[in-house]
Amino acid sequence: MSTDTPARLLQLLSLLQTPREWPGGELADRLGVSRRTVRRDVDRLRELGYPVQATMGADGGYRLVAGKAMPPLVLDDEEAVAIAVGLRAGAGHAVEGVDEASVRALAKLEQVLPGRLRHRVATLQAATTPLTSGDGASIAPETLTVIASTIAGREGLRFAYRARDGAESRRRTEPYRLVSTERRWYLVAYDLDRDDWRTFRVDRVSDPFATGARFTPRELPTGDAAEFLRQSMQRRQDTYEFEVTFSAPAEVVAARLPAWLGTPQPVDEHSCRLRAAAGGPMEWLAVRLAMMDCEFTVHEPPGLVGYVRDLGGRLSRAAGA
Amino acid sequence: MSTDTPARLLQLLSLLQTPREWPGGELADRLGVSRRTVRRDVDRLRELGYPVQATMGADGGYRLVAGKAMPPLVLDDEEAVAIAVGLRAGAGHAVEGVDEASVRALAKLEQVLPGRLRHRVATLQAATTPLTSGDGASIAPETLTVIASTIAGREGLRFAYRARDGAESRRRTEPYRLVSTERRWYLVAYDLDRDDWRTFRVDRVSDPFATGARFTPRELPTGDAAEFLRQSMQRRQDTYEFEVTFSAPAEVVAARLPAWLGTPQPVDEHSCRLRAAAGGPMEWLAVRLAMMDCEFTVHEPPGLVGYVRDLGGRLSRAAGA
DNA sequence: CCAAGTAGGACAGTTACCGTCCTAGATGTG
């Protein structure tokens, strides 16, 4: 309705993102301009790099197709809520390799999410259950997004931290990177009080907030945040090795397990063995194995064997054995 | 760098979405215009409804905050991939109430996703595991997005359908709505051959494609697609009732279960009972119960009891009991 | 108080934009 050119272009972009064909006449009507102007606008979008495809002939029309760069996504309310909920649900147990970008996208979205939608996201979020099996290691999505924001904005970050021995402390940091490996989130940051680089487990962070103080990022001595994390993990020995034998062909098992857990080695035609290192909560691995839908045997570590035994006992009792 | 006004406005919008403060001078530099013009552009964005907040005084700057409507999201490559992967992973087992919007958002995103990113999404998607426990009821995300596109674009839809008795048939339909209830996806559509409204289970749909023929949506006699689905489900009796007793306070159980499964009723201070109806694969419910981390007893239905017993036995054997 | 930032009015030159005319090419239908 507004007669402004840039506004009209944004509106056109939004219309074209609906997965259907738009005849020029209809667009002209909707935008309140002449057909010729629509053609010019389409031209302009193309010059901007958004590939508008036009099918010729009767029954033709315009539509936005895949191009070189991502066009700005124009979402309606429900779609925005769906993405927010989806990303938040995934934040705790996302796919290896996209976790950090996923949190960044969530932070970006939540920055501009209208208040009334925020409500709906929170409600729906409450209706879903965190997949973490009650070991208290769950992470509030807000924690991740606040941290991501401070990293992107180069702002100071303060939070309360509960160390491995249970001791509480308050930290003033310059956040550097979020890294997630093997079902756990870590923050690599420069600790202003310790005057050195540190890694923090995000599930032990509480009450994080941006101080507002901007800083220029220091250089990490190790270069890569993931590398730095790996080194400090080695010192702490936070992972464990496990070994399982499955009564199913290696291909079948491989298809049902996440690739990062490793590749099962065939023993014979009908069984295979998986030996790999895992981090994160052991319960998760146990449940994952339970979902495999084939016979298997856990050899190591003893803790995992114990947990699987407990789970088995509990289920047997539940069935009234 | 000097492009025309609308392009600059889009660029400005993208800069402001980074969660940080931008001083006017820096924006002027980046956009290649004078400081005054930046102020004018900011004004224009505000008039368009995008609330740009400015902090006054030294060390001030601009940033985009939550407003009345969603601004067009400007994503970088990694963020786009992250959202696509997240939505696809969630497509099979999403949160009640946002599923359809989620699929619509995914369709919208994939329509414009550049080819090189498509590759990355596919790769990462392969690395993750479908959560469906081997009953063959998994759904390819593509199937959902194709259907969603035809609904949005009012295009005819053809697909192959495997009926409950295993009979294969080809369908020509005018798609109306996607509905998901209790872990399953359904398509409500007008069947052009049967000349009547039908519901289809999406996990039995294969090889769907848009015919390209546009149509004007008919009116559904029942009015609401969800209502229509409910009625045809009642005829088929696709759900089952279950009853479980937990050895944990009702609040604790409620907090760990999805709300749509129902509310547990307290029996005494330390236990509670849940009686509700569920649909979808029974294995899913069994695994969900296993993750509850407390003792429980399954009373009904017999099938669920049997499945829990099997799972328990398998786990006990796995632990070498 | 000063420095550095936002906010916004006034003015003049330039530019870009828009609608109304055209004509040309593609495509499916009667």
Added chain:
DNA sequence: CACATCTAGGACGGTAACTGTCCTACTTGG
């Protein structure tokens, strides 16, 4: 085959909008 319906794009003139420069006013933190 001709026709209707769509995209594609050149030409043109009047109007409107945009931009940079130069102002002043106000806010905030050191």
